[in-house]
Amino acid sequence: MWGTIVTTFAPSLQVGQAQVRQFGLTSVSYDEVYAVQYEKYYLSPWPDKHAVNRRILESLIKRQAYVGGIWLDCCCGQAWHFSQFPSGLRQFGVDLSSAQLSRARVRNPDACFVQGNIASLPLPEGSCALVTSFWAGYCYLADPERIRGAMVNLCRAIQPGGDLYIEILLPGDVATFNESDFANRSGFRVVPVTTDYRRWEFHDVGGVHRMYSPPLSLFLDVAEAFFDT
Secondary structure, three states: EEEEEEEEEEOOOOOOOOOOOOOOOOOOOOHHHHHHHHHHHOOOOHHHHHHHHHHHHHHHHHHHHHHEHHHHHHOOOHHHHHHHHOOOOOEEEEEEEEEEEHHHHHHHOOEEEEOOOOOOOOOOOEEEEEEEEEOOOOHHHHOOOHHHHHHHHHHOEEEEEEEEEEEEOHHHHHHHHHHHHHHHHOEEEEEEOOOOOOOEEEOOOOOEEEOOOHHHHHHHHHHHHOOOO
């Protein structure tokens, strides 16, 4: 019924999008000071990753553009991905950080943005041609059932023939982050809360991000109910 693309982070990558003070789960703050530094740490250093994103998005948007449908980007941050494809699908972005969204609106004046979280987003069923989420923003929900519920909510919002494109950060990838060149250059660190790296903290200039990375099986279980797999 639907197509789906699931992309897994390489071990050298790290998480980035969302401000989560409203969840009460972390001390991190994606405020104006952090937003100023966002491009330095999460856009400029990752040309290869962004090239992959652009290539996949281009193929999806070309296939969907004739529908004139909606592209929903969850945990959109400054909406860099929208800026790469200013025409085609109608663009709607969701993020918890007002500072990130203010920059997203400047970068994408024709897109619509809403401050909110993906755990409780009221999405009409079958309303979106394309749903995306990059940098494993779901990890900020910090609980496997909250993540599962958010994924179900997003999948229900996809129209027949639509697509889901998410980046997944698995526990094994989290465990290797401190060995990466980016960690060495930036001084950012992952601290395991559990030995299997499902619960972990990410320490960067924004503070302490308290995260949860479920196994791949959680996403596959949700996908089976909605997609032709």
